[in-house]
Amino acid sequence: MNDKLLVAKTLAAVLDGALSESEITKLLETPKKSEMGDIAFPAFTLAKSLRKAPNLIASDLAEKISSDAFEKVVATGPYVNFFLDKSNTVATVLTTILKDGAAYGTQPQNGENIAIDMSSPNIAKPFSIGHLRSTVIGDSLAKIYQKIGYNPVKINHLGDWGKQFGMLIVAYKKYGSEAAIRENPIAELLKLYVRINKEAKVDPTIDVAARDWFLKLENGDDEALTLWQWFRDESLVEFDRIYTELGVEFDSMNGEAFYNDKMDEIVDILAEKDLLTESNGATVVELEGFEIPALIKKSDGATLYITRDLAAALYRKRTYKFEKALYVVGNEQSGHFKQLKAVLKKMGYDWADDIFHVPFGLVTKDGKKLSTREGNVILLEPTLKEAVKRAQTQIDAKNPDLANKTAVAHAVGVGAIKFYDLKNERLNGYDFNLEEMVSFEGETGPYVQYAHARIQSILRKADFSPEKADLSALSLLDDESWEIIKLLQAFDATVARAARTFEPSVIAKYSINLAQAFNKYYAHTRILDENDEKNARLALAYATGVVLKESLRLLGVDAPEEM
Structure with missing residues (x-):
């Protein structure tokens, strides 16, 4: 027990x-x-x-x-x-982990789906550090919920619709080059987007033209649709490459455009329930306790985010029959999701209570907010490459003869960025610092990975296998062993708390604490010395390695066997 x-x-x-x-x-x-x-x-x-x-x-x-x-x-x-009672606890914990291995702490499958809306980058814009948070938080939550018995459904609700496409079409027609975009799609589209937004600040006709082009797009204009499809296809090539680097996969890539033919039903249901009113030419749903109503259609007939999200919520409930639906979206959208739930409740859908906004704070650089529109971004792909390069440099210095150095450097570099993001409590945000992220010292991913690799080295030297482990002379009643045992025992409760609070940082901090506890033990204990406690010490090392690796896996971070 x-x-x-x-x-x-x-x-x-x-x-x-x-x-x-x-x-x-x-x-x-x-x-x-x-x-x-x-x-x-x-x-x-x-x-x-x-x-x-x-x-x-x-x-x-x-x-x-x-x-x-x-x-x-x-x-x-x-x-x-x-x-x-230390003796009983030590025996129970180590015996369980030796038997269960990576399955330690796993709950039986309950058959319930949990829909996770995550990542959701905007088409025709580069994948930046700003998109990383939703991607890695959502991916980690999927792994955490799977660990406790749920079936996660990861949904990439791509930003592939909206007025920004009208703005981009205006920019392309005004000074774009087809050849330049085909040669370097995302970089050229970003230049166009930044340039047109700067011009729009002093020329109000640009904003009007962008709205007109988006309305054409919504009405199925051939030229508008052709340009939109081109921008979308080019973006997905880059996104797929980055998701492969991150090791993140999705069950659905249905973006905003997927719901174009599903919004009329929402408007019809709202009308049937007599929930629609007119306000300054726009169609709205009045909501008690909100300063402004939910805007369903603008005066020009164009739909808004909430109309689309209502359609998406209904589609997902029908399709996935979810027990919970998580929206891993920035904190600035909290008002939007409160309105979304309120409208669904007014429509008579009690399952709106099963929808949860999982907000997070911003990533800044030198204390400044990042903005694609202003051209102030940290692009993720070159950042991942630089992180891998820095990891490679440190590995070359520490272990020049390491086999599979390229693969290990990739696991360390990419893992460092993901871990650093996830160790921060969601709402806090953080300032981007690549040097600190990829450090092998301090509360970092490489530090935890290195602790795991050190354990594997010890086990290889001892030719240890869990099947042959002999715990008959089990003791391990010293304070440092006991701290590790207590942490190992707390693993399932830690995973449950991370799920309950939608907070992967709980597991990241736990893994740091466990790595630190083991390194302290390792510094004061000669694990491989021949005496009555050797088997117990090796079993403790093995159990720690299992839980460190599983903790990293739940964060979407690889655990190399050697570093």
């Missing part, structure tokens, strides 16, 4: 129904200092119902608990602190 479940079960028995096991489990904490215990229960929650001071409640509970499953149970102020 998981030790937290054991603690919850023990407390529930003495609380006589005041809290359920699941309620207790959610309240359990890990003390900041190991000498204070392994698991702590805060008694504050019971103060109101029991009409007693939390420290007195904690003292009473500690006296009532008598279980051979714990080394001791003590009250420390308002907390009940549990000291686990």
